[in-house]
Each structure stands twice: as C-alpha cells, then as structure tokens.
Amino acid sequence: MTRRDASSALYPFHEEPMVTLVPLRRMHLSSEAEEVYVSAADLAMLAATPDAASRLRARRGFLGDTSANLQLREIARRCPEEFGAVGTIVLGAGSVLTTAAPEEGRPFNEVLHAYGVECFDGFQRLRIIAEEMATTHDPGRLARATFRVEIHHGPDRDAVRRLHCVAGRLVNEPTAQDGLLRCPNIRGLMDADWEGVGSFHPQRGVVVGPRRDLLTMPTVTRALACLSGASTPEAAYLAATEGGLQELWGAIGSPLYLSVFHDRVIPLGVKRAVEAWERARKALDDMPASKKTGLGHLIKYAPDLICWSACRAVLPPEQLHRAKSKFDWHRAIHDQLPAATQRVAGELVQRYGDVRNARGGKGTYVQQLDQYDVWLDILAPGM
Structure with a gap:
C-alpha cells in the first residue's frame, strides 16, 4: 500500500469528495501527477449530485444543453467507444492512495483512491457521464467508454488549476x-x-x-x-x-x-x-x-x-x-x-x-x- 499525500493538513485522508479508480492503464507523469485510463463506470458517481460543481470546485457548473454538450451526449448514446476519445478530465487531489485490486485479473492489480478531489477541467463530461449512466437502459454499454484522467496531487496543483482557468485564452479556436x-x-x-x-x-x-x-x-x-x-x-x-x-x-x-x-x-x-x-x-x-x-x-x-x-x-x-x-x-x-x-x-x-x-x-x-x-x-x- 502506498500513499502520495500532497498536503494532509489541508486534505485529511478521509476528506470528501473522493473517487476510486481502477486503471486500465496508468502512467506516472511525475512523483505527484498520474495519468490513468479508466472506464465511465468509475467516474459515474463523481458528479452525480446537484451540488457536484460546488463540491469539486469546478470552474463552472453544468451548462445544460449547449451545442457541445448535446454533441457529447449524442456520442455517448450512439457510440460510447468514441465518447472519451477527445479531451482529458483533469483532477486535483489532496492525497492519492494505491491499494491492491480486490479482484484477480485487474490490469496492473491496483486501485487508486483520490481524496479531496477538485475538477480543473472536464466537468461537463463528468456530468454527462453521471446523467447517462443513471438513465440508460444499458449501463454496461456506456461503461465501455474509456477516459484519460490526469490527477495532480502535489505542490504544482495550484499552477495546474491556474492554467486551466485561463486555458481558453491559450487555445487557437477551431474553425x-x-x-x-x-x-x-x-x-x-x-x-x-x-x-x-x-x-x-x-x-x-x-x-x-x-x-x-x-x-x-x-x-x-x-x-x-x-x-x-x-x-x-x-x-x-x-x-x-x-x-x-x-x-x-x-x-x-x-x-x-x-x-x-x-x-x-x-x-x-x-x-x-x-x-x-x-x-x-x-x-x-x-x-x-x-x-x-x-x-x-x-x-x-x-x-x-x-x-x-x-x-x-x-x-x-x-x-x-x-x-x-x-x-x-x-x-x-x-x-x-x-x-x-x-x-x-x-x-x-x-x-x-x-x-x-x-x-x-x-x-x-x-x-x-x-x-x-x-x-x-x-x-x-x-x-
């Protein structure tokens, strides 16, 4: 069992919100940043409540039926395998704990527990995942969607949060x-x-x-x-x-x-x-x-x-x-x-x-x- 604790004083080990992820693939970006690929099922509960944006300190709440959200929802329903192909969900965390997978045969034989989670980017996707998983007649089909998730849990977390707050100014708008x-x-x-x-x-x-x-x-x-x-x-x-x-x-x-x-x-x-x-x-x-x-x-x-x-x-x-x-x-x-x-x-x-x-x-x-x-x-x- 290992634990990466960015600031235990600010984020006690038990602090909410928390998320448990079973990585399909994992890469250590640094000693205090992870990149994992996980299924939609692992993310479904993270933004499931009406106050999710507040709890996750997201830059903005759920924007509803914007053009982008409607297209994402349509992809989730029509072709779940493509849902997570574009974009990254970026999270901050106070601490990250790694434990052995409870079931044999899990990839990498490990489970990530992130505590004191914040959402720096990707909240619209998280909310759509939560809504679709709650209403679909075939949650197993949507669970096939795989998402790239970054988790930053070190002193650079504030810099990552700040950059994502101004990310729109750093991107050339598509035409x-x-x-x-x-x-x-x-x-x-x-x-x-x-x-x-x-x-x-x-x-x-x-x-x-x-x-x-x-x-x-x-x-x-x-x-x-x-x-x-x-x-x-x-x-x-x-x-x-x-x-x-x-x-x-x-x-x-x-x-x-x-x-x-x-x-x-x-x-x-x-x-x-x-x-x-x-x-x-x-x-x-x-x-x-x-x-x-x-x-x-x-x-x-x-x-x-x-x-x-x-x-x-x-x-x-x-x-x-x-x-x-x-x-x-x-x-x-x-x-x-x-x-x-x-x-x-x-x-x-x-x-x-x-x-x-x-x-x-x-x-x-x-x-x-x-x-x-x-x-x-x-x-x-x-x-």
Missing part, C-alpha cells in the same frame, strides 16, 4: 476548415498525383515551406464553386466571404458542399478551375475605374457573381474533372474568357440597374449586393 480532413473527398484529393499541377493542402496555417505553386483552400474553393455542377451560384456566393467559406466547409456531405467537393474532383480539374477563376478576376481588375462607379459597384462588390456567369458562358463545367477532356481549356481560359468576363460584367450591371429600380433604389450598393436573393434577381433573365 470549419480544421474539420475538412474528415471529408473522404478532400483526403482523396490530397492523396492524388499533383505533380506538374501544383501543391494542395486544405489545412489553414503553414503546412509546408514556401512554394510558388501552392493552392490555398480558399482559392480552390472559390474556383471550384465558380465551375461547380450546381445550377445556381449559391456556392460561389458563400465562397466569396470568409464567413460563407466557413459555412460551406462546415456542411460536409450536404448537396451544396458535394456540388463543389464531390468524389470525382481531380487535381487537373482543380488547376483548370483556379486558372479560369484567376483569369476572370484579373479581367475584372483590368476594367477601367470609370466602369466601377454607380451601378458598376457590382464589379467591386460581387465579382464572383460575374465570374460564375462568365465561366459558364465559355467553359463546360461538366467536363472540368475529365482528365481526357477534348475541350481546349487553355485556349478558352486565356484567349476567350477575359473578353467574355468583361462583356458579362456589362450585361449584369445593366440588369442590376433594373433590379435596383424594382427594389425602390434603397440601400447602399454594398449592402444590397451582399444579399443572395439580389444575385438571383440579377441572373433571373438568363437562368
């Missing part, structure tokens, strides 16, 4: 782009042969060293949206803004998302789309400033509406990802698309005049052209 790797079509595109085409990495941030042929995820998305198989410019509209990109990337598996990133996307198709989108945007940039005043603000505030329409006037989207397409993509993109883009810009500016008059001429150009229904009204005569 929808960070989840793109779970899309099989994106992973397939990453694994494809990009030799002679470019370098593609969907992650944000620096992934590889400086490369002139690097295709960024926003550029690839905007280009493919302009030449997607969809009959409306909704994907191009979303991809035109940072917020819209996050919305589109966050909708993995939706019809709109799959109109851009389907399972037939190939590097050559991406290259064609990027070349076309960049050439069309340059054609708009090359137009004189006098064309971009008044109703011509359409060119400034909705360029991808023009690019979407112009690309469809010159290029065949259905052949974009055909490696052996007989269409002369180079000639069409470099010789025909620039003039077509400027011509389409003039046509759409005129249509915008009609749409603006029909709407009473109210609102600034930037406010009006930020509305998707305005895009559709401008395109309506030709759709």
Whole structure:
C-alpha cells in the first residue's frame, strides 16, 4: 500500500469528495501527477449530485444543453467507444492512495483512491457521464467508454488549476476548415498525383515551406464553386466571404458542399478551375475605374457573381474533372474568357440597374449586393 499525500493538513485522508479508480492503464507523469485510463463506470458517481460543481470546485457548473454538450451526449448514446476519445478530465487531489485490486485479473492489480478531489477541467463530461449512466437502459454499454484522467496531487496543483482557468485564452479556436480532413473527398484529393499541377493542402496555417505553386483552400474553393455542377451560384456566393467559406466547409456531405467537393474532383480539374477563376478576376481588375462607379459597384462588390456567369458562358463545367477532356481549356481560359468576363460584367450591371429600380433604389450598393436573393434577381433573365 502506498500513499502520495500532497498536503494532509489541508486534505485529511478521509476528506470528501473522493473517487476510486481502477486503471486500465496508468502512467506516472511525475512523483505527484498520474495519468490513468479508466472506464465511465468509475467516474459515474463523481458528479452525480446537484451540488457536484460546488463540491469539486469546478470552474463552472453544468451548462445544460449547449451545442457541445448535446454533441457529447449524442456520442455517448450512439457510440460510447468514441465518447472519451477527445479531451482529458483533469483532477486535483489532496492525497492519492494505491491499494491492491480486490479482484484477480485487474490490469496492473491496483486501485487508486483520490481524496479531496477538485475538477480543473472536464466537468461537463463528468456530468454527462453521471446523467447517462443513471438513465440508460444499458449501463454496461456506456461503461465501455474509456477516459484519460490526469490527477495532480502535489505542490504544482495550484499552477495546474491556474492554467486551466485561463486555458481558453491559450487555445487557437477551431474553425470549419480544421474539420475538412474528415471529408473522404478532400483526403482523396490530397492523396492524388499533383505533380506538374501544383501543391494542395486544405489545412489553414503553414503546412509546408514556401512554394510558388501552392493552392490555398480558399482559392480552390472559390474556383471550384465558380465551375461547380450546381445550377445556381449559391456556392460561389458563400465562397466569396470568409464567413460563407466557413459555412460551406462546415456542411460536409450536404448537396451544396458535394456540388463543389464531390468524389470525382481531380487535381487537373482543380488547376483548370483556379486558372479560369484567376483569369476572370484579373479581367475584372483590368476594367477601367470609370466602369466601377454607380451601378458598376457590382464589379467591386460581387465579382464572383460575374465570374460564375462568365465561366459558364465559355467553359463546360461538366467536363472540368475529365482528365481526357477534348475541350481546349487553355485556349478558352486565356484567349476567350477575359473578353467574355468583361462583356458579362456589362450585361449584369445593366440588369442590376433594373433590379435596383424594382427594389425602390434603397440601400447602399454594398449592402444590397451582399444579399443572395439580389444575385438571383440579377441572373433571373438568363437562368
């Protein structure tokens, strides 16, 4: 029998709250910190009472049906084996006692008894475990969930508590782009042969060293949206803004998302789309400033509406990802698309005049052209 006592004066051996854990795996992080993997059953009673947050000195009480908690609860019910896969429950303890396991065959043949327990992180998970174990018709199934638990019971405990109190300021907030790797079509595109085409990495941030042929995820998305198989410019509209990109990337598996990133996307198709989108945007940039005043603000505030329409006037989207397409993509993109883009810009500016008059001429150009229904009204005569 061994006992690690961090401060017996503050935390008597019998002090509550306490928890008994039967480790499935155990690692000593230091002489006064443990890392153990335990089943949900071992943790079920720790936060089972209404005053659990107070007793465990948690940073906050149970937050109820937040988006994160609802997702955790859904995972616990649908696939318990995945419930503990992400995140760590971090506890502090006044003292930790190790005894021999009461049953033969227990891993490591030991039981951990932690006294004077505090919860530094993971209280929402603890509460969900307690509620689900109390209400499920099959507690044995939920008990299969395995959690990584850290227990700090030495003088560094105060530092660990302090750091977890400000942990939110030490984490880069995730975005929808960070989840793109779970899309099989994106992973397939990453694994494809990009030799002679470019370098593609969907992650944000620096992934590889400086490369002139690097295709960024926003550029690839905007280009493919302009030449997607969809009959409306909704994907191009979303991809035109940072917020819209996050919305589109966050909708993995939706019809709109799959109109851009389907399972037939190939590097050559991406290259064609990027070349076309960049050439069309340059054609708009090359137009004189006098064309971009008044109703011509359409060119400034909705360029991808023009690019979407112009690309469809010159290029065949259905052949974009055909490696052996007989269409002369180079000639069409470099010789025909620039003039077509400027011509389409003039046509759409005129249509915008009609749409603006029909709407009473109210609102600034930037406010009006930020509305998707305005895009559709401008395109309506030709759709």
